[in-house]
Amino acid sequence: MIEHLLRKAKKGDSDAFCRLMDTQTQSMYKIARSYLKNDEDAADAIQDTILSCYENLLSLKNNKYFQTWLTRILINKCKDILHKKKLTVYTDSIPDTPFYEDDFETTEWNQILAPLDEKYRIILLLYYMEGFNTSDISQILNMKESTVKTRLQRGRKLLSEACQYQTREGHA
The missing domain is CATH 1.10.10.10 (Winged helix-like DNA-binding domain superfamily/Winged helix DNA-binding domain)
Structure with missing residues (x-):
């Protein structure tokens, strides 16, 4: 199923791309949440990952490595967020809003x-x-x-x- 959606998404089918991302959301959430410790940052990392995946999907040469490729993008986005947080000083606290239960x-x-x-x-x-x-x-x-x-x-x-x-x- 993933292979089929991936082929269609590479041909420009945005519905197939959305369904493909839906199959990966739970997995991405677990990884991002483990890295980032809060739902808001995890949601940001996932959103950035989906955008990057959409923009660069044609660069994926071998479809069987899709999950590895996607996970690597996600981890890099998580690291970017952690890096930005180290450089940012927060003046007030923003309450957590759950992205995924x-x-x-x-x-x-x-x-x-x-x-x-x-x-x-x-x-x-x-x-x-x-x-x-x-x-x-x-x-x-x-x-x-x-x-x-x-x-x-x-x-x-x-x-x-x-x-x-x-x-x-x-x-x-």
Whole structure:
């Protein structure tokens, strides 16, 4: 289905492009929310990603790498937002407005991953929640596959240690 929508979208069918993006929204939200920590920024990253995808869809040479390509764009948009936030000083607080309602599993997963450093968190999310393999993740994040494997292993270990610590704290 994605392949069919992708071919039609590349030929200029805007309805096919919209349906294609609809199939990817939940996945994009999970990744963006993990990176950015709030719904407003995640929505901005997704919107920027969709626009960039629309403008550059013809540059995608091999359709089978669509999800990897889209995820890489999304992560770059998330990094851009994080960079801009570091340069911006906020004078007032804007209340969060939900873009997408988290399901229980996603909320729980974000809570589990929250204490981890971003370099481990995003790899664990892409691997376990989005189903990418280490080769795909290395392409998405533009790093060596051996680095992805190492961070995946360390992330698992840190996660395991954090869970053991919480279990001990709960029984004390």
